[in-house]
Amino acid sequence: MRGIYTLVWYLLLPFLLLRLLWRSRHEEALLQNLAQRLGYIPQQSPIPRYWIHAVSVGEVIAASTLIQCLQAHRPSLSLLLSTTTPSGAKEARRRLGTQVTHVYFPFDLPHAVRRFLVRAKPSALIVLETELWPNLLAQCHAQSIPAFLVNARLSPRSAKGYARVPSLTRQTLRHLNGIAARDRHDAQRFIALGAAPERVCVLGNLKFDQTAPADxxxxxxxxxxxxxxxxxxxxxxxxxxxxxxxxxxxxxxxxxxxxxxxxxxxxxxxxxxxxxxxxxxxxxxxxxxxxxxxxxxxxxxxxxxxxxxxxxxxxxxxxxxxxxxxxxxxxxxxxxxxxxxxxxxxxxxxxxxxxxxxxxxxxxxxxxxxxxxxxxxxxxxxxxxxxxxxxxxxxxxxxxxxxxxxxxxxxxxxxxxxxxxxxxxx
Known part of the structure; x- marks a missing residue:
């Protein structure tokens, strides 16, 4: 099933690039880092590093609280933060500055993801909310890179969407080493879709821990x-x-x-x-x-x-x-x-x-x-x-x-x- 998913990605790629080109009329940054979306990020040194993925502004704000807590516990830990949107990148720079290295998230294509992982050298992947990317998680599993979904949310509507491709969803969820759900309803929906119950727990919502920018x-x-x-x-x-x-x-x-x-x-x-x-x-x-x-x-x-x-x-x-x-x-x-x-x-x-x-x-x-x-x-x-x-x-x-x-x-x-x-x- 993942092979069909990947084929669809390759078929859609030209249209995605055209869409980026069209949207770049209003947001030039969408094209400025196209190479990173294909996995060509700057080479990172081989040291303990968590890769944290936060899609856009809201997820970056939530991630900043987690990042500060991680750094307080392990000051020597290097952090790589990826976003999908330019607005998320801007928020990351504003809130975190040089505390993290920012890159753009790769397209979920096997070669792009593999190239990204080789260059990033993460010791773990932490994904916020509901970003389930089959090829990314499969590559992490193949390379023994632990992957975690935190502040995990899954609305009934999203759950119905994932349920339409049960085998792909189940396989993707099984590649996660742990899921920290926001509440018991989210946890139950992940388990119903195939997540291993022993890997799912309820740890609350990071949005309650957010703080306003210092200024x-x-x-x-x-x-x-x-x-x-x-x-x-x-x-x-x-x-x-x-x-x-x-x-x-x-x-x-x-x-x-x-x-x-x-x-x-x-x-x-x-x-x-x-x-x-x-x-x-x-x-x-x-x-x-x-x-x-x-x-x-x-x-x-x-x-x-x-x-x-x-x-x-x-x-x-x-x-x-x-x-x-x-x-x-x-x-x-x-x-x-x-x-x-x-x-x-x-x-x-x-x-x-x-x-x-x-x-x-x-x-x-x-x-x-x-x-x-x-x-x-x-x-x-x-x-x-x-x-x-x-x-x-x-x-x-x-x-x-x-x-x-x-x-x-x-x-x-x-x-x-x-x-x-x-x-x-x-």
């Missing part, structure tokens, strides 16, 4: 001082097509009551900024693009209604600038984004109903009364107005979210201790 709080405080502590500021984070218009409608209505209210609007994909800028003008609201604004030079006057974030990697401090944060991907059926990022900075959380990608986290927040739900621009306006007029309610929401964080920390430490029990990985 986030002071940078956010400086901007709030510049804007004025009493100015109502809210953030629309990681929005997707279909969400921007309702947010702008809600903001337009909000400014009828609070004329100085400022919306920080951060689309998930910054190349949509031109379209969103047009929407702002259609709603007769003055908009400033982040790339046209230097926070050290000019404050945002009250007549500016929207600061449009057409950059990547700035949500870490933008959350800290807001009084309230709407977490996107939830008004449309995308499945939501990580609500713990605003929680780590003490910012009240608003969300739409479609949060299946973070179902368990949202359930915990809901049980603690730490999230406010909405399903329309009208509902959003009402919630915003209520919260801006009641600072005690905002504080209660933030405190409740902090309580959820405190109750579920410690996954990074547990994962490091679990890895240390696998002597072949050291």
């Amino acid at each position: 986030a709080v002071p940078k956010a405080h400086r901007l709030r001082a510049q804007w004025g502590a009493t100015r109502p500021v809210w953030l629309g984070a990681s929005t997707h097509p279909g969400e921007d218009r309702p947010l702008l409608e809600a903001h337009q209505a909000l400014r009828h009551h609070l004329p100085e209210a400022l919306l920080l609007l951060a689309p998930r994909h910054p190349h949509r900024a031109k379209h969103i800028e047009t929407l702002c003008r259609e709603h007769a609201m003055k908009v400033v693009l982040r790339t046209h604004w230097d926070p050290t030079q000019a404050p945002l006057p009250p007549e500016v209604a929207v600061l449009l974030i057409d950059t990547l990697g700035e949500l870490g401090w933008l959350y800290g600038c807001a009084d309230v944060a709407f977490v996107g991907g939830s008004l449309v059926r995308h499945g939501g984004h990580n609500p713990l990022e605003p929680a780590h900075l003490g910012i009240p959380i608003l969300s739409g109903p479609h949060v299946f990608n973070f179902k368990e986290i949202y359930q915990l927040l809901e049980q603690a009364d730490a999230v406010r739900w909405l399903d329309s621009s009208t509902a959003l306006t009402a919630v915003l107005l209520e919260l801006f007029q009641d600072s005690a309610q905002r504080e209660a929401l933030a405190q409740a979210a902090s309580g959820v964080l405190d109750a579920h920390r410690g996954s990074a430490q547990r994962i490091v201790e679990w890895l240390q029990t696998h002597r072949q990985a050291t």
